[in-house]
Amino acid sequence: MTTEQIFEDTPLYTSISPADYTGNSEEWNDVTSHFRNAKEPVKKDMRFYIILGCMFINVFVAALDSTIVATLLPVIADDLQCLPVISWIATSYLLLCAAFQPVFGKFSDIFGRKSVCVFCSVIFSLGCLLCGIGNSFIVLVIGRAISGIGGGGFNTMSAIVLSDLVPLNQRGLFQGYVNIFFGIGSAMGGVFAGFFQKYFNWRLAFIVQVPICLISGILTFLYLNVEKGEEAETVEESLKSKVGKVDFYGSTVLVSSIFILMFAASIGGKSIPFQSIQFIVFVGAGLIGLIHFYYFEKGISNPVIPVKLLKNKTIFWSSLGCWVLSMNTYCILLYVPFFWESVLNLSSYESGVRLIPGSIFAIIGSIGAGLYIKKYKKYKKLLLISTFVNSIGSFLIFLSSDKKKSFYTNSLILIPGQFGMTSIITIILIAMISSVNHSEHGLVTSIQYGFRSTGSTLGVSVASAILQSSLRKNLVNNFKDIGKNEDVIQKIIEKALLDTTYAFNKAPEFAKQLIISSYYSACQDVFKFIVFTSLVTVICSFFIEENKL
Numbered sequence: 001m002t003t004e005q006i007f008e009d010t011p012l013y014t015s016i017s018p019a020d021y022t023g024n025s026e027e028w029n030d031v032t033s034h035f036r037n038a039k040e041p042v043k044k045d046m047r048f049y050i051i052l053g054c055m056f057i058n059v060f061v062a063a064l065d066s067t068i069v070a071t072l073l074p075v076i077a078d079d080l081q082c083l084p085v086i087s088w089i090a091t092s093y094l095l096l097c098a099a100f101q102p103v104f105g106k107f108s109d110i111f112g113r114k115s116v117c118v119f120c121s122v123i124f125s126l127g128c129l130l131c132g133i134g135n136s137f138i139v140l141v142i143g144r145a146i147s148g149i150g151g152g153g154f155n156t157m158s159a160i161v162l163s164d165l166v167p168l169n170q171r172g173l174f175q176g177y178v179n180i181f182f183g184i185g186s187a188m189g190g191v192f193a194g195f196f197q198k199y200f201n202w203r204l205a206f207i208v209q210v211p212i213c214l215i216s217g218i219l220t221f222l223y224l225n226v227e228k229g230e231e232a233e234t235v236e237e238s239l240k241s242k243v244g245k246v247d248f249y250g251s252t253v254l255v256s257s258i259f260i261l262m263f264a265a266s267i268g269g270k271s272i273p274f275q276s277i278q279f280i281v282f283v284g285a286g287l288i289g290l291i292h293f294y295y296f297e298k299g300i301s302n303p304v305i306p307v308k309l310l311k312n313k314t315i316f317w318s319s320l321g322c323w324v325l326s327m328n329t330y331c332i333l334l335y336v337p338f339f340w341e342s343v344l345n346l347s348s349y350e351s352g353v354r355l356i357p358g359s360i361f362a363i364i365g366s367i368g369a370g371l372y373i374k375k376y377k378k379y380k381k382l383l384l385i386s387t388f389v390n391s392i393g394s395f396l397i398f399l400s401s402d403k404k405k406s407f408y409t410n411s412l413i414l415i416p417g418q419f420g421m422t423s424i425i426t427i428i429l430i431a432m433i434s435s436v437n438h439s440e441h442g443l444v445t446s447i448q449y450g451f452r453s454t455g456s457t458l459g460v461s462v463a464s465a466i467l468q469s470s471l472r473k474n475l476v477n478n479f480k481d482i483g484k485n486e487d488v489i490q491k492i493i494e495k496a497l498l499d500t501t502y503a504f505n506k507a508p509e510f511a512k513q514l515i516i517s518s519y520y521s522a523c524q525d526v527f528k529f530i531v532f533t534s535l536v537t538v539i540c541s542f543f544i545e546e547n548k549l
Contacts, residue, residue, distance in 0.1 A: 124150025393417025
């Protein structure tokens with residue numbers, strides 16, 4: 001195939017391998033440059049729109065499931081009597097998502113985009129089905145964990161497939177479209193779950209996702225033809241040959257190390273003290289595993305993640321920025337509704353509805369960032385502005401009072417953070433993929449999503465530890481000198497720790513305001529952590545370089 005034939009006959013969304021080209025290396029560079037920097041609009045046929053729709057659906061349900069339990073935590077805790085360990089329903093999903101997400105990029109290079117996308121659809125559906133039909137806390141956690149593997153793949157693969165379908169100068173706009181569905185899914189998780197809880201049953205919120213994901217997987221199987229990743233030069237390559245290219249050892253070390261660290265973060269300060277030997281051993285094992293992974297990957301020719309990429313200044317600071325931004329985002333989406341329900345006595349449905357205005361501005365921020373990048377082909381100034389807007393939103397949340405406010409007042413405090421968050425996500429991904437060669441786009445995307453998922457898991461775990469520790473301390477201090485029988489006070493404290501609605505439904509009159517005050521102070525401590533992560537995101541943005549688009 002000659003240069004002219006490639007330019008004339010090949011749609012922009014079709015992967016091209018050097019094996020397809022018979023010219024010299026200099027002309028091949030012209031070909032790859034054309035596909036990376038094409039100025040013409042993307043060819044939009046029916047197949048393109050179908051795949052685009054599937055990727056949007058996948059991102060939506062993955063984001064939805066990351067926050068779907070936000071308004072269900074009190075309901076599930078009361079139903080299953082599991083408030084002390086309730087965070088596992090959220091963190092089990094995020095934990096497996098974080099552990100497996102970094103490897104999907106390399107796996108899709110080896111086995112093809114289609115195979116990995118279909119696998120993610122099947123595994124995600126299986127997890128949702130278990131959550132819907134399971135009748136115990138353990139089954140629910142296992143189902144959430146299985147869904148987390150598929151959800152991590154959905155996030156990574158959507159970005160990788162779009163990199164195959166869309167030239168770089170339009171990538172920001174299409175990433176903006178993806179972030180719309182990500183933002184809506186994240187914000188609508190509470191509304192979605194609250195609706196089913198109010199009118200049907202909370203289990204149905206998981207079951208209805210099963211046919212949606214299976215249909216997406218079938219359409220992807222039928223219409224996605226972007227099969228030639230970096231390693232898979234032909235679709236017909238034998239399965240044995242593909243399996244032989246997998247860095248199983250490196251993948252196992254990476255997944256295990258991330259899992260151990262996230263597990264330590266999930267139980268630290270709750271099941272075991274931070275200063276305990278068990279916690280230190282978990283953290284030490286995870287860190288040693290990551291260090292070993294780094295040096296092992298440097299010495300092999302076909303690494304699951306080229307760790308040398310982290311030496312790139314833009315990739316390093318972008319990854320760190322994604323990490324702390326994810327902490328910020330998921331703490332907001334999980335613990336602001338928790339604050340509304342435990343302190344302001346709002347229902348799960350009322351809390352979910354109050355998330356809607358923020359999701360609308362998330363759409364505006366995402367599309368606005370994409371349009372800005374497409375028009376001006378720059379992003380640094382907008383990145384700095386977006387991080388400052390996000391930090392303002394975090395401060396507004398911290399300033400929330402314990403007085404019940406109107407729908408509009410509660411909703412408005414989420415708007416700056418959501419607007420800034422989606423804009424930042426769009427910009428950071430463009431900054432990362434513009435700093436490497438096209439052949440490394442999938443790997444860089446996996447790195448970014450790996451940091452995002454570990455950040456979200458760690459953020460929720462740290463916030464949960466802060467909440468539980470602060471809540472117990474506040475309850476003890478508030479009830480210390482009220483002149484009541486100690487056994488009665490101890491029972492009230494234990495019930496308040498197990499049931500977020502206890503203060504409004506069953507608590508003695510003298511204890512109600514003391515319990516509410518304790519929950520308010522505990523939430524304020526979580527909100528301080530949210531402010532801290534927003535400020536770190538601002539700092540990271542100053543070190544991200546402006547690359548030529």
